[in-house]
Amino acid sequence: MTPLNASFVTEFILVGLTDLPDLQLPLFCLFLVMYMVTVLGNLCFITLIGLNSHLHTPMYYFLFNLSFIDLCYSSVFTPKMLINFTSKKNIISYRGCMTQLYFFCFFGVCEAYVLTSMAYDRYVAICNPLLYNVVMSPKVCSILMLGTYLKAFLDAMAHTGCMLRLTFCDANTINHYLCDILPLLQLSCTSTYVNELVVFIVLSINVMVPSVTIFVSYGFILSSILHVSSTEGRSKAFSTCSSHIVAVSFFFGSGAFMYLKPSSAGSMDEGKISSVFYTIAVPMMNPFIYSLRNKDIKLAVRKTLSRRMN
DSSP states (O other), X not given: OOOTTOOOOSEEEEOOSOOOHHHHHHHHHHHXXXXXXXXXXXXXXXXXXXXXXXXXXXXXXXXXHHHHHHHHHXXXXXXXXXXXXXXXXXXXXXXXXXXXXXXXXXXXXXXXXXXXXHHHHHHHHHHOGGGHHHHTOHHHHHHHHHHHHHHHHHHXXXXXXXHHTSOXXXXXXXXXXXXXXXXXXXXXXXXXXXXXXXXXXXXHHHHHHHHHHHHHHHHHHHHHHHTOOSHHXXXXXXXXXXXXXXXXXXXXXXXXXXXXXXXXXXXXXXXXHXXXXXXXXXXXXXXXXXXXXXXXXXXXXXXXXXXXXX
């Protein structure tokens, strides 16, 4: 029930990572650099894949989409976060908060399912190499990406739609640096049962489907690698998967720490720190994770630079 004489919220105050004044400027500089690296890194990755025809393969098709998603994902909240480091009142409007929530959910789900599609791609490449071009045809890759964006759209609509039905009364201070689901639910002065049920169902699906797909894919991959007789063959197979394993571990590990812990003031403060990894650090690191030991990307860089110089 809505309390009598309650004043309804039209704007929220974002607490941010910390309210200590001495840390605001150093954190602003740190996250500004991280955001610039994220934007430049992902734009360069998108450009390289787009300009080099030898990278027009299923694996790089997914990486192209991953870079686009990372670029959008970090841009949903990082600019607002940077502004809040330099302003005294960290205010976001109700509409702005709901919009941020929608796109945060949308791109977060996209990231999870693109990483899942990439695990399936690696499984086919290593376990069924002769059928790779048939199984991972352009049509199949397009269907996987269309399904990813559609699933993200439906999940974001479900979370945002349920949030819009809630009433926020006098409490309007969000213990986070973005409009996330859990801290918003803590502020509502009406029943959040439906929201919690939707979060449980959607989160269960988004944990089970990627987890099972990734674990099963890498189970078959490991089994296949162990049957490779040559050391060079094993090393090559491991190197094609290692980057993806690192990216998956960072994203899903930090996300699980945030959403699978009991909700409390203490856990929310810890969750803010862990959310930095999957919202800011992972989008920044992905271009480097997938390029440092990647001969195709290094070749693409050389070709692109030679074209510019000629």
